[in-house]
Amino acid sequence: MNRLLIALLFFVVTVSSFMTDVVNVEAKDNPRKATILYFNDAHEVSPVVNEYGDRGGVARLKTAIDLVREENKHTLVAFGGDLGGGTLFGGVYQGFPIVEAFNRIDIDIANFGQHDFDFGSHVTKELVQESEFPWISSNLTDAEGSPFADVSTFKIFNKRGIKIGLIGLTDNMNTTTIDGQVEQQDIIQSAKNTVAKMKETKKVDVIIALTQENLEKDKQLLSAVPEIDAVFTEEKAENQSFIYEFDSRYIFAPEGNIGSIIRLDINKKGKDIQLNPEIIEIDHTVPEDLELKSFADYYEEKLEEDLGQSIAQLETPLIYGDNHESRYQETNIGNFVADSYRSYFNADIGFMNGGGIRTSVPEGEFTLRDSYSILPFRNKVILANVTGDTIRAALENGVSNVENLGGGFLQVSGLKYSYHRNKLEGSRVDNILVNNEPLELQKDYTVAMPNYIFNGGDGFTMFSQSMLVVNETNARTDAEVLIEYAKNLEVIHETIEGRITVSDK
Numbered sequence: 001m002n003r004l005l006i007a008l009l010f011f012v013v014t015v016s017s018f019m020t021d022v023v024n025v026e027a028k029d030n031p032r033k034a035t036i037l038y039f040n041d042a043h044e045v046s047p048v049v050n051e052y053g054d055r056g057g058v059a060r061l062k063t064a065i066d067l068v069r070e071e072n073k074h075t076l077v078a079f080g081g082d083l084g085g086g087t088l089f090g091g092v093y094q095g096f097p098i099v100e101a102f103n104r105i106d107i108d109i110a111n112f113g114q115h116d117f118d119f120g121s122h123v124t125k126e127l128v129q130e131s132e133f134p135w136i137s138s139n140l141t142d143a144e145g146s147p148f149a150d151v152s153t154f155k156i157f158n159k160r161g162i163k164i165g166l167i168g169l170t171d172n173m174n175t176t177t178i179d180g181q182v183e184q185q186d187i188i189q190s191a192k193n194t195v196a197k198m199k200e201t202k203k204v205d206v207i208i209a210l211t212q213e214n215l216e217k218d219k220q221l222l223s224a225v226p227e228i229d230a231v232f233t234e235e236k237a238e239n240q241s242f243i244y245e246f247d248s249r250y251i252f253a254p255e256g257n258i259g260s261i262i263r264l265d266i267n268k269k270g271k272d273i274q275l276n277p278e279i280i281e282i283d284h285t286v287p288e289d290l291e292l293k294s295f296a297d298y299y300e301e302k303l304e305e306d307l308g309q310s311i312a313q314l315e316t317p318l319i320y321g322d323n324h325e326s327r328y329q330e331t332n333i334g335n336f337v338a339d340s341y342r343s344y345f346n347a348d349i350g351f352m353n354g355g356g357i358r359t360s361v362p363e364g365e366f367t368l369r370d371s372y373s374i375l376p377f378r379n380k381v382i383l384a385n386v387t388g389d390t391i392r393a394a395l396e397n398g399v400s401n402v403e404n405l406g407g408g409f410l411q412v413s414g415l416k417y418s419y420h421r422n423k424l425e426g427s428r429v430d431n432i433l434v435n436n437e438p439l440e441l442q443k444d445y446t447v448a449m450p451n452y453i454f455n456g457g458d459g460f461t462m463f464s465q466s467m468l469v470v471n472e473t474n475a476r477t478d479a480e481v482l483i484e485y486a487k488n489l490e491v492i493h494e495t496i497e498g499r500i501t502v503s504d505k
Contacts, residue, residue: 031269034159035072036208037065037280038232038264040080040113041256042098043090045296047284048257052239055281056258058101059288059296064261064280065105066289074159077105078166080232080254081113081212084127085176086358088369089303091376091479094119095127097299101292103132109155110135111168111210112148113234114176118377121181125149136168136210139190141183148182154198162268165204167194167228169221171213175355175407177379178455187213188224195227205273206266208232215244218251230275232262241279250277258282307369312486314366315493318374326354327409328402328421330500333357333374334411336492337478340485341448342413345383345470348434349391349414351449353398353458355407356478366486371479379450380475385467388441391415392432393462400425400459408458411500415439418501431501450478 039061047057069075079102084095095116102110110133117124128135128149136155140148147153157164169191173184195207209225211218211233218231230249235256236242243262244251252262261280266273318333320326326334334352342350356377361370386394398410399419418431432439451472453460476484486492 031267032160034162034266035075036264037077038262039254039258041235042083042258043087045097045299054284059292060282060286061258062105062289062292063287064282076157077107079107079110080210081111082115085115085118085377088373088376091372094123099127099130107133112137112170113212114172117176120177120179138167138194139169139185139187153194156202162266163204165198165207167209169211191225219246222246222249243277309368310365312366313491314363317363318361320357320360324405326357327405329502330496332494332496336494338411338413340482341381343485344481345448347446347448349445349447352411353407353453354409354411371483375478378477379452380472381478381481382451382454382472382475383448383470385444386447388439388443390462395429396426397459399428416499420503420505422504
C-alpha cells in the first residue's frame with residue numbers, strides 16, 4: 001500500500017511539474033500588447049473647419065480614444081504639448097478649457113510645448129495645477145536649475161507587463177514669452193542624463209521621447225541617444241500626419257489642431273519587442289462624445305458673446321497673406337498693428353514681429369474677435385529708449401531668416417528701411433529712415449513693441465542694454481492696444497505705403 005501511495009504521489013508531482021512547464025512555456029510564447037495614443041497641438045475645443053476640411057475637437061478625440069481603450073485596456077494616452085495661444089480661443093482662455101477637457105478624457109501624461117508658456121510661466125504653472133494628469137519635462141528647469149513646476153523628468157508606465165519609459169523635451173523656448181522663470185537646457189544632454197537615470201531606477205522595455213522640436217533635431221536626438229526607441233514629435237503640417245523611419249526606429253508627427261492621433265502598438269514576445277504604428281484620423285467621420293460636445297458648445301457660445309461686439313468699420317481688408325507675407329514684406333495688417341503701438345505711446349517707432357500676426361480680416365465690421373484673432377498671444381506692449389545702433393541690429397535680425405519665413409521679420413511704424421534678401425546675414429539692411437530722416441546710430445529713440453521682442457524672443461537679444469520706460473508690469477496687452485486704436489479710428493483704411501523695400505540684388 002505504501003509503495004502504491006508513493007508511486008501515485010510521484011506520478012502527481014511529475015504531471016504537475018510537466019503542466020507547470022507547459023503553462024510557463026505558453027506564457028513565455030504568448031505575446032503581450034500595449035498601446036500608446038499620441039496627439040498634440042490642441043488650441044481649440046471645437047473642430048477646426050477650414051480649407052483642409054473638418055477635423056479635430058475634444059468631443060471627437062474622446063470618442064477615438066475610448067474606442068481604442070475598449071479594444072485594449074492596456075492603453076497609454078500622451079499629449080505632446082501646445083494647448084494655449086496661437087489661436088483666438090487659445091489666446092482668450094489660455095488653455096484652461098483644454099486642460100478641463102483632458103481631465104474628462106482621462107489622459108495619462110503631457111509634455112510641454114513652447115506655446116504653453118505664451119502667457120508667462122505663472123500661467124503654465126496654473127495649468128499644471130489644474131491638471132488631473134502628470135506633466136513631464138526632461139530639459140526645462142527653473143532659474144535655480146530644478147525641474148520646472150516640480151514636474152518629473154520622466155515617467156515609467158507598466159502596461160500588461162510591458163514597461164514603457166517616457167521623457168519630455170521642449171525646444172524653441174526663445175519663441176515664447178521670456179520671463180526669466182524657466183530655462184531651456186541642452187536637449188541631447190538632458191535626454192542622455194534622463195535616460196541614464198531612468199534605467200538606474202527601473203528596467204524598461206521601451207523608451208519613448210515626447211518632443212517639441214523639428215525633424216532634423218529629432219534625428220540628431222536618435223543618433224545621440226540610441227536607447228530611445230521612438231520619438232513622438234510636434235506637427236509638421238495642418239492636414240497630414242507623418243511616420244518617419246530613421247536608423248531602424250520611428251519619428252511620429254500627427255496633424256495639427258488634433259487632426260489625428262498616432263497609435264503605436266507595442267508587442268512583446270519573450271524579450272522581442274515590435275512596434276506597429278497606425279494613423280487615426282480625427283475628422284467628420286468620428287462621432288462626437290455628447291458630454292464633451294456640450295462642453296465645447298458652451299465655450300463657443302461664450303466666446304461669441306464675449307467677442308462679437310463691433311468696435312469700428314473696416315473699409316479695406318487687412319491682409320496677412322496666403323504665403324505668410326507678413327514674415328518677409330510689408331503688409332497693411334502689419335502697418336495697422338505697428339501703428340497702434342506707436343500711437344498708444346506717441347513713440348518715435350513701432351515694431352511688430354510678423355510671426356505674431358495670425359490671421360487676415362475681411363472688410364466690414366471690425367470686432368473684438370478680430371483683434372484677438374490677429375493678436376492671440378496677449379503680449380504686453382512696452383516702451384523703451386533704444387539707440388539707433390540697436391534699432392539697426394534689430395532690423396538685421398528681423399531679415400536674417402526671411403528665406404525660411406522666420407517669425408521675427410519686423411513690421412514697422414514711423415520708420416522705413418530696405419533689405420537685400422540675397423546678401424549675407426548681418427549686412428542686408430540699408431536706407432533706414434526715422435520720420436523721413438536718416439537713422440542716427442548714437443541717438444536714442446522711443447520704441448513701442450511687444451515685450452516678446454524686448455525680452456529676446458525670435459533672437460532679439462540686442463535690447464538687453466535698452467532702458468525700459470514702460471515695463472510689462474504696467475503695460476497693456478497687444479490686443480487691448482489694438483482695440484483702443486481701432487475704436488479711436490472708428491473707420492479703418494490701411495494701405496501699403498512703401499515702408500519696407502525688398503530687393504533681390
